[in-house]
Amino acid sequence: MQKTSSRLLSLLSLLQARRDWPGALLAERLDISPRTVRRDVDRLRELGYPVVAFKGPDGGYRLEAGTALPPLLFDDEQAVALAVALQVATTTGAGIGEAAARALTTVRQVMPARLRHRIDTLQVTAVERPANQPHPQVDSSVLMTLSDAVHAREVLRFDYASAIPPEATDTDRAELPPRRAQPHHLVTWGGRWYVVAWDLDREDWRTFRADRITPRTPTGPRFTPRELPGGDVAAFVTARFQGSDNPDSPGAWPCRGEVILDLPAAVVSRYTRDGIVEELGPNRCRLALGSWSWPGLTAAIGGFDADIEVIGPPELKDAFARLARRYAHAATDTPTRPPRNDEPRVG
CATH class of the missing domain: 1.10.10.10 (Winged helix-like DNA-binding domain superfamily/Winged helix DNA-binding domain)
Structure with a gap:
């Protein structure tokens, strides 16, 4: 025994x-x-x-859950997973970096020597955004308020920074009516926190940045959850950030094209986040890629610095022609002619 x-x-x-x-x-x-x-x-x-x-x-x-936190018991895999999660917590934008560092020190101190060695050899470098691209921090109390509203299915009343004029005074801000939305999901995307919600004033689905939200109290009445377009929150958020509002084709970029590049497929796939790469030979591959706009797509493809054969659609070939003219003007001492009033601005 x-x-x-x-x-x-x-x-x-x-x-x-x-x-x-x-x-x-x-x-x-x-x-x-x-x-x-x-x-x-x-x-x-x-x-x-x-x-x-x-x-x-x-x-x-x-x-059951108690009023105090007694000693916890983790198996080896759980302890290592917890330590790794705490190491990368500083990049979540949740404003808990310092607390996560202290928690990691506490967890490490009570680990047996064999686990401490595993943690010390598995160092994770959490890369912050450059100084000119500050990482948006969200107060943990705001995240808890948003999470509570999602869980309780209560209408969220809040001020939204992007909707407030920069010249507005505190009095002006106080007199502005709050935004009202039915929060369904709290998600992260690219280091930022977002609330996926049904906007009651605009009668449409919206994704609100949590770092721009200032919740108002009390919250509104309870609501019956709506069905998210497509039914999958990850696909819905991906589609919205790729510029698509079509619930039948979540995750689709508004502009997609195909080209053949004189580069090995292994090289192209290494730098393609969500494109499709097909090997055609030792130094030749087919690339299907999407972007916000046709000029943006041509610029992304041009970044591979290789000979390009456009498969389609015609809009992609036209965008390459427009970009070529712009680059040709940029390579000369002659300034680019501004568009006439009857010409559309492209890009």
């Missing part, structure tokens, strides 16, 4: 693994008697773990 201390750790690990444990099953898993299970449960309670007994045909025990 295990020693008492080892047995208590095994019992605690089981109680954390599922909500309800019949007493007889715990005794079987630990290879002890039901009476010993009861004694070990009492010992855990003395240590501060809120283990409660429940009645029923089988009868058993449940580890």
Whole structure:
């Protein structure tokens, strides 16, 4: 039979693994008697773990949330995963970088030597944005407020920074009516936090940047959740940030084209985030790529610095021609002629 201390750790690990444990099953898993299970449960309670007994045909025990945080038990994989997550927490934009660093120090101090060694050899470099591209920070209390509204299905009332004129005074801001939206999801994208919500005033789906939100209290009434277009929040957010509003084709860029590049497929795929690369030969490949605009797509393809054969569509070939004229003007001392009033501005 295990020693008492080892047995208590095994019992605690089981109680954390599922909500309800019949007493007889715990005794079987630990290879002890039901009476010993009861004694070990009492010992855990003395240590501060809120283990409660429940009645029923089988009868058993449940580890509930307590008013204080007792010592936690993690297996090796959980401990390593927690340490890695804390190392990259500074790039989440949630304003918890300092707290995450302190938590990582605390976790590391109580780890056995073999796990500390694994953590020390698995160093994750969390790269912040350059100084000229400041990483937007969101106050953790704002994130909790937004999360609570999503969970409670309550209308969110808030001020939105981009909707407030820069010259507005504090009095002007106070008199502005709040935005009203039904929050459905709190998501992250590219290091920023967003709320996916149904805008009650515009009667449409919107994605609001959390760092621009100042919640107002109290929240509004409860609402019945709507069905998100496409049904998948990840696909919906991806589509919105790629410029598509079509729920039947989530994730589609508004401008897509195909070209053949005189480069190995392995080289092109290394620098293509969401394009499709097909190998045509040792130094030749087909690339299908999307972008916000045709000039943007041509610029992205031109970045590969290789000979290009346009497969289609015609809009892509036209965009290459326009870009070629612009680059030709840029290569001369003659300034580019501004467009006439009857000419559209492209790009």
